[in-house]
Amino acid sequence: MSTVLDPATETPPTEAAGGTPPARRARSKGRFASLPLVLVVAFLVLVPAGFILLASVSSDVPRPGNFSFSLTLRNFKVLAEGGLLGAAGNSVLMAAGATVLALLIGGSLAFICARTDTPLRRLVFLSGMMPLFLPSYVGALSWAVLGSPGSGLLNVALHDLGLGVRVDVYSLPGVTMVMAMYYAPYAFLLIHGAMSLMNPDLEDAAGVHGGSTWRTIRSVTVPLALPAILGSGLLIFIHVLENFPVAQVLATPGQIDTLPTFIYRLINTTPSRGNEAAVVSVVLVAAVVVMTLVQRRILARRSYTTVSGKGVKARVLPLGSLRLPALALAFAYFMMSMVLPLSALLLTAVRTSPYMQSFSALGRPGAVDFSSFAQALSSDVFAKATANSVIVAVAAALAGTALAFILGYTVYRTKLSARGTLEAISMVPLAIPAVVLGIGLLWTWLVMPVPVYGTLWVLVIGFVAIQLPQGFRGIAAAIQATDRDLEDSAVLLGARRIRAISAVTVPLLRVSISSTFLLLMMLSMREITVPLFLYTNDTRILSIAIYDQFENGGALRSAAALALMYCLLMFVLSLLPRLLGARGSAGRL
Template sequence: MTLSTEEPRLGTKPVAPRHDGPRSTARLRTLRRRLPVPAVLYGTLAVLVLLPVAFVTLSAFSNDTPRPGNIGFAGLTLDNFGTVFGSAGARRAAVNSLMVGLGSAAVALTIGGFLAFISARTNVYLRRFLYLVGLIPMFLPSYVGAIAWAILAAPNAGLINVVLGDLGLPRFVDLYNVGGLVFVLGIYYAPYAFLLIHSSFSLMNPDLEEAASVHGASTSQVLRRITFPLALPAILGSAILIFTLTVENFPVAQIIGGASGFDTLPTYIWRLMNSTPSQGNEAAAVAVALVLTVLVATLVQRGIVSRRTFTTVSGKGVKPRRIDLGAWRVPALLGGLAYFVVSAVLPLGALLVVALHDSPYIATFSDWNEPRVWSADAFMSALESATARGAMTNSVIVGIAAAAAGTLLAFAVAYVVNRTTLPGRSGLEYISMLPLAVPAIVLGLGLLWTWLVLPLPLYGTLLLMIVAFTAAQMPQGFRGVSGSILQVHHDLEDSAVMHGASRTRAVRKVTLPLMRVGITSTFLLLLMLSMRELTVPLFLFTSDTRLISIVIFDSYENGILQGAAAISLLYCVVIFVLAAVAQRYGTRERS
């Protein structure tokens, strides 16, 4: 029998009535025992998240930006907010960002949820291949996809328009508008929804569904009233994640929207920071407004989730049943294949054509069969480039280390928030979600200011990149792990403790194995995000810590289109290999 820590242990002598002194002593002992874990987590998140956000916030209310020797306490003002939000350009950028975020989230959730459902819960043809289809766009970073689709669908000179011209048809395809931006962001952020929702569907216990079927519910009723509601935490988490990520995306908006003068908040912030003189304080004011917006969205989501119970993993064997699609098996397969073509085949084909062509600017394909037209020189140059090789090595090291550190920290925070009654646990969630609200372009500046001011020699090292990526991707890691931990019933872990196991051993032997798919998915997600990240390292890299994403973006910005295409294709191969290894050894069933 376990004695409460609120009561003194009983002895052989009669126990005298308790007074304030013994009660206070017991409470102090309880606090000393319960505070270390949240204190360590708060300290870690404070350095990773709160300090950069504090510097950004301080800059929004200051006449100066923080820097070594001057952290901006002098000259506090509210004028930055009036300057920014009184501008018609800022208001247009805000409206554009809202349209892009909502549209992209709708497209991504539709695609990702559809692929997750048919690959996890149905008997669709080529189900395992469709699971891979849901992940493949992660091998192609969104900015690389934007470059590829700019090559494909630029007005007049895009490859699709070139083919139309060769066929004597009007060249009507134009990517440089709101619809094009929503399209590109939607297809390349769909894998995030796919990973989170697929994990929910694959862990779902079939007992409730079978009970509903036994009592006469049709398949559509079971899906509508049981299956999809049980997946609501993953769906809501995906929606908020994708909305905020697409609203804050800078590279895709710059590549597609910048070409037509279409501003979103990130590109507007970029222009503020690169104006003469730089308007970093006004850019930080926009970031503060986004922080408040996402905090409200997080509160709404948590309120919806907290009203219901979503536990779906119990002590029984978990093997969700497959739904027979019948005549819809072929249409479902075709839908998955269409996404595969749009997200991977066409973009990779465009990059390959440009990398192998003798000129990056193709006017016609009528001479495609002439030998002089094709050459592998761009690939040879990329392979022989010391800059490209060093950047690729740096990217792999930073990606793996940041994914491992991020997953470990996310599990610790998610466990404390969802499984304990430790003091201050709710605040950990909101701190973890803060980086999601701050545009990466501004968070990069906050991280730069933080690690220039702190007396730690991290600037100019890969360790700074790892720390920065762990901080920037904390929301994705926390949401990914939380979605899985909510589905594992705490009674399983508590039973192990009651039978003599320590809490640590129970977590290691019971909880973690049941969360294996979700944790591996989170690690894979963070690995892909780290490999794909461009905006945060823009302010942190040096000549020795340049990442491959920086090399690709610089090549494109400088007009070296063939070099950017060749390096991008080699980059995608490395990402694919890393993802395949993680998938093979992370989610395969144990014998």
């Protein structure tokens, strides 16, 4: 007599015998296989963030031999301080003003370059993106030389011209202007991309129904570019809100506090108020997260799709008599963001006297001397800082690229259960301001029983952590765009998976991998906020050396010469992708 089992209650033979189903074993194995990678990424990002959160509700900051869990809410009294409220107000005003101004500059240049018949549009494109190659804090230092209310070069020139106008870059409008100039390229690149791909059908329809050119731009073109405008606006607002070096160089001399400078001062005051700095840091992170969520909700309400399977070409609008003024706008921006700052650095490096009442003084014998470049090149500071910068940048780029590849491959080429967790953790540094993450990294490596603090390794770890989102996104996009059939074919022919990855997948992604490496290396070369918390006298890098020498007024000439050589190095690095690409193309011919 046979017994029919109910499928809902039937126990599989493997389970009845105490075994584990194959599917469950596979899920368990996948869960444990991804655990080491999850732990590494979490340790890089979440542990420093956790130390910030713990310090905000503790009575002591984390330090060697004093790791306490005594909880308290007294630290939150700092939120009621007048100084913090003033710093928050200044930060919001500065971020809002810089965002609006950067969107106007970058958006106008993007529109001129992508949608109009303005002559020399390639030069307009270069004008819009060139400030990316000049670190914002070097631009701030240059504008401190140009726009100091006492002896700034612009004020000297205005005095020579007999004009009663004075420039004060140490004011809230001055800092806002400098921030906007060096973040306008973010708006330019994003909006230019959106306008270049825009379907002209809707604009043509507006014209058919009687809309003028400017009304069509206002009612059709700008609304269609809204995702790029809002995206770049949010990006600029967050970057300005969390920017420490520009605010420290330009706002602090004018006795203007911002949230990052307020946090930095709490850390460096005597006695240190690290717990209260952690509270302000948590509030700053929360504000960044809220703004990101609000932007996503706004964009989710409408559809902005205009590009379909049909090929499109953006409509070119004739500007008529405004063609030359549009070109002049791009030229003026290039002058203010690149030519004037670099000229100020050059003049500061070659003039023998730090004080100059008139430009006519430059014609006197001995007023100009180029020996500062030779002195900077032969100095121990330059040699050691350059060596440290190259070692740290290359090591951080190698480690960051390797980790980004492993993460991208795990998330988009495997079925491991922790894929979503890995992707989420990898993007966390975007929501943590650099000044906050720098403090967290400092406390982490002071407490950890690993002797890396005081070495170059702690800088490498810090750079890998803060640049994880950029590396991950660069590699992940390439992996998503590459078919895995060739890799699977190699496995079917007998190759191990690791062999297939190294012999097939990596060569296919070599352009993206090399581009990610160069991007991370450049970001490491220009980073200043995180190393400001982690460096020692033996581990100074170029960005810190320049900052320190500018803070020391007696070394102004040397600092300017060092900054110019640093800018030249950054420019050469920016050309490497094009040079390597050209060489690779020549090799394939």
